[in-house]
Amino acid sequence: MALAKLSSKSQIVLPAEICRRLKIKPGDMLEIAEGDNAIVIRKAEKSALEALDACGSKLWQGYDRELEEAREEWNP
Template sequence: MENSNIIKLDNHYQISLPQEICQQLSLKPGDELLLDTQGKLLILQAKPKNIVNYLAGLHKDVWQNIDPQKYLTEERNQWSRSNN
């Protein structure tokens, strides 16, 4: 693992992040972090200040060649057929 650091859990199951990591990521006291687990892997990331801006454009490559109006019309037609 590149850029690995070793940290310890204290008696209250808390960790302290190394100062150089906080500076590198522009983290400040009071900033919120998101913690996720995938199996035995812990994923820690800074919580976005504005979730809408953070998610804007997410997966835009998936929708690149799709006409949104045509897509909605097709979806609505399928819903209508499944309800009959």
């Protein structure tokens, strides 16, 4: 079991081994839940648009703006 110390600013540092195993990188969003005297931290799922935008293909770059424009045409 890995241990982490809470700082005076209520911050913790995740152990490097866990970050590598879960492929958590700086800037990733984490979900935090509480219950039964426990805290659960999970890597948040990326949205479909973020996944498309991160895709190496130039075809999907900027698709989120195009999709938003199409939505505005349908729902003025």
